[in-house]
Amino acid sequence: MIIEPNSKIRLELQEELKLAQILINHSKDAVFCVEENGQFIYVNNATCSLVGYSPDEILGMRLREVDVNWEWEKWLQQWELLKQQGSIGFETCYRDKAGKVFRVKISLILEELENKQVCCVYACKDNREYLPRASQAQLVESPNIRDGLEQRIVEYEKTDDDLKNSISLLTSTLESTANGILAINFDGEILYYNQKFIDLWNLPPELRISRNRSEVKDFFESQIQDVEVFRSHIWELPSKSDSETYNLLKLKDGRIFAHYSEPYKLNDNIIGRVWSIWDITESRRSEEALKRNEARFRTLAQNTEAGIILIHDSYVCYANRAAEMLTGYSIKELTHNKFKFEQIVQKRQHRQVRKQDGATTCQYQEMQIRTKQGFSRWLACTLERLDGVLDFAGKEVEMITAIDITDYKQAQSELCQTLEQARRLSELRKRFVSMLCHQFRTPLNVVSFSSDLLRRNIHQWSEEKNRSYLDLIQDAVEQISELLDEILLFGKAEADTLKCEPRQLDLKQFCRDIIAQIYLAGGKQKAINFVSEGECSTRCVDPKLLHHILTNLISNAVKYSVSSNAVALELICGEDDVTFKIKDKGIGIPVVDQQQIFEPFYRGSNIDSIPGTGLGLSIVKTLADLHGCEISLSSEVGVGTIFTLKVPSVNN
DSSP states (O other): OOOOTTOSOOOOHHHHHHHHHHHHTTOSSEEEEEOTTOBEEEEOHHHHHHHOOOHHHHHTSBGGGTBTTOOHHHHHHHHHHHHHHSEEEEEEEEEOTTSOEEEEEEEEEEEEETTEEEEEEEEEEEOSOOOOHHHHHHHHTOHHHHHHHHHHHHHHHHHHHHHHHHHHHHHHHHHHSSSEEEEEETTSOEEEEOHHHHHHHTOOTTOOOOTTOHHHHHHHHHHBSOHHHHIIIIITSOTTOOOOEEEEEEBTTSOEEEEEEEEEEETTEEEEEEEEEEEOHHHHHHHHHHHHHHHHHHHHHHHOSSEEEEEETTEEEEEOHHHHHHHSOOHHHHHHTTOOGGGGEEEEEEEEEEEETTEEEEEEEEEEEEOTTSOEEEEEEEEEEEBTTBOBTTBOEEEEEEEEOHHHHHHHHHHHHHHHHHHHHHHHHHHHHHHHHHHHHHHHHHHHHHHHHHHHHTTTSOHHHHHHHHHHHHHHHHHHHHHHHHHHHHHHHHTTOOOOOOEEEOHHHHHHHHHHHHHHHTTTOSOEEEEEESOOSSEEEOHHHHHHHHHHHHHHHHHTBOTTOOEEEEEEEOSSEEEEEEEEOBSOOOHHHHTTTTSTTOOOTTOTTOOOOSOHHHHHHHHHHHHTOEEEEEEETTTEEEEEEEEEOOOO
């Protein structure tokens, strides 16, 4: 059977039956069509089962050969009634091929197709026993039977409408699809093909498709590069084959078609086969271009010195050899064990972000990672999201390109330390010069002024007055000497020339001697209270370092105490260490100064005109560190200050 292309299913009788065959062949009722002369023109499988004839046998017969009650005049009357009512129903008797007579319920529906009238017959076997003709006629006249037949007619009409709607929907669907469709029945005859099939193959209008026409086969083979594949897997493939096939057809004009074929089954029986063909030329070209790009990318990635890591859904999905060298992990470890790159990142430093059209396209970061071997390594990384560039189920991929900058970061750190040290030294120099100008000027002025007066008036003044000016000169010289001693000691401490040399010492007596020296040197103006706790008679400490530390702390407490408030020294001797607490009720140290109070040449902001070099506490901190001591302070402005010194020590 041949069907004109792009016909929207011209419902010629045999064409309609072919297309409807798939839908009605599974009907349990016998369905067939006859012409006005009673000639069978179509039967379904149930009709063949009902009368026992093959399809070819029935199509060569007329209705009177199976209907035992058939009469030509009665048939003409029924035909006229059909023209008036469109459908009728009744009961009759059929005779099968074996000669057995049985009852059937009949519904006749008249259809007009292109000026040609045909009768569609629906026959249902009645299992009641066959009755004589007279009884049969009597039953037909029964109102109940007539009502039942009318109901069956309505049902068959609805089935017919549903069938037409299904055919129309199927036709529209096949014509609107982007694939070329071709349908074959179980006899291998082409039932249908859509317009897309014609367009894909550029079929000439005069060529009518049929598997039985050699010119059609010759046309297809003239378009195909591999003719054998077309013959064996497509054209000559049996329509009753139960296998699904998928082939690529390369055409001589450079196009590539995908061909998919599958059997159409009904109740596990193959009743036909459907071909689907679509053009994949562009997709194949894109795929090949993607493969070439992937090959180029892999070549570049594998030969670059920069580490390249692709991250998809938080996991590493690709790493090159350079990344292997940077991280210490093998490529297999990075890509096959759900390895998260973040697990080796210790620190990130965001440097800059490059934007285009308001969207972030690339970031530059410096990352500190820990390698598999446990080393820390700094990487300079660019991070870029490749949305749509690489296909990972439609999800974006992050690409990290990294180089090792560990040496650079180390050099940068050393440079920063050097710059910080230079800044600190510059600050110390400024403080030192300021301190020298201030602390040396005062005693030098005293010496200069006193010596000038003595030079001009030594003979006129009394010996007592001359001695007072000599005493001023002596005090100024001692002040300058002490300042030089402090500077010299600070220089030795900074140069690490001082040594810690512990020995056995009675700490109680040691503290009493220091208090006595400070008390006498201060002119007995301020009391210093001393209390001790624990066994302190024999402790192993460095007396020189400890003497200077305590002397400086107690002297400062005396210097900055208000009026005649006493200063306290507490000695607490534990099993493993000795704690000294120096307490005063002086001016206190502001919070803003406490963090810097141990720096060289730094003095509190509230000292006003109280003399000092700013070296004392710096030397104390350096000596305490040398001795292994811990020193801390707590202070409140206007209330006082407590310095706590913990000295490691062992008993005899």
